Amino acid sequence: MINPAKRTRSIELSLIRKMFEVTNPDAINLGIGEPDFDVPQNIKDAMKKSIDENETHYTPNKGYIELREEIVKKFKSDNGINTNPDNVIVTVGASEGLFMCAQTFIDPGDEVILPDPSFLSYEACIKMAEGTIVPVNCTMENEFKLKADDVLEKITPKTKAIMLNSPSNPTGAVMEKEDIKAIADLSMDNDFLIISDEIYEKIIYDKKHYSPARYSDNVITLNGFSKTYAMTGLRIGYLTGNENYIEELLKIHQYNAACVNTTAQRGAYEALTGPQEEVNKMVGEFKRRRDLIVSRLNEMGYETVNAEGAFYVFPKIEDKDFVQKAAKAGVITVPGVAFGSNGENHIRMSYANSYENIEKAMDILEGRVVNG
Ligand code: PMP
DSSP states (O other): OOOOOOHHHHOOOOOOHHHHHSSSSSSSSOOOOOOOSSSOOHHHHHHHHHHHTTTTTTTTTOOOOHHHHHHHHHHHHOOOOOOOOEEEEEEHHHHHHHHHHHHOOOOTOOOOOOOOOOOOHHHHHHTTTTTTEEEEOOOGHHHHHHHOOHHHHHOOOTEEOOOOSSSSSTOOOOHHHHHHHHHHHHHTTOOOOOOOOOTTTTSSSSSSOOOGGGTTTSSSEEEEETTOOOOGGGEEEEEEEHHHHHHHHHHHHHHHHHSSOHHHHHHHHHHSSSSHHHHHHHHHHHHHHHHHHHHHHHHHHOOOOOBTTTEEEOBBBBOHHHHHHHHTTTTEEEEEGGGOOTTTBBBEEEOOSSSSHHHHHHHHHHIIIIII
């Protein structure tokens, strides 16, 4: 037996994936982290055409120039970020973007401020780069929104970076503009990097998304097509940042992936340039489901924030056996503690499942778990 390196032994496989392996196939899955919608037809057609035209060779490492030009326009119009195609890298999902940022910027012992709770990959990427995690609590009193004052308390001379994720997985929280701006100011005053994961930016209800890169040069902005266009399996995302950083990031991408697959790149181009009705419809439907799940959970006595984005709610549920009981009764959920110690006494429920299934799941929880 050859011992794997310490860096892999320091991390665990995702608890969420493990849960799916043990559950019964008929259960209603509120554990899922991807839209239950299909890729819009115009995007599928563009991908089929691309294959038929034999676009199956390598592309530039940063991605097709036409796609990067569209990404630049998107950053300008949606996010108020001025960039150019040279400073954009198309990545294998936002996942690769995260890994690239960690490998590019974090040296052993560098401190990285991480919202607690937050998406599992952040901790794993930081650990693989041998960074030190500095958690900052996102509390239910603040509707799980990360607050600039709390971040300020965590800054030390060793602070290298902070992870931001608004709207958030697992809480659905959308940060306030003044906190985004204040953290952006802190990044300039204290010379640290903001890694801003904006993958849920479009899945937002009655609220506006703000990108920290509007206010600071020390930002890598990550985004992708998985959530907005239901393209999870196609594995495509992108990032932008100051020109001084791009070449270093590109080294990690070049030796890890070379480039993103051609088919997904053509699909992504169509996603950005084609009609956006499907996105609007999907967001409207998510909102309807959010309203349903929040009101049903609150009625059951589980305090639940009316999350303003993504497709997750994070009710307060102190019953230690809740996840197991719910799974037995036929509803899959994820323990909040999987996302950080501050997630204890909470459960993540995804509403990327049909309205009818969410109703059924709530009936099951009410009948067989709360009162069972
Ligand atoms: N960031 C967050 C917050 C996510 O929830 C996810 C997907 N679960 C990702 C990044 C990864 O997305 P991608 O499919 O683009 O790699």
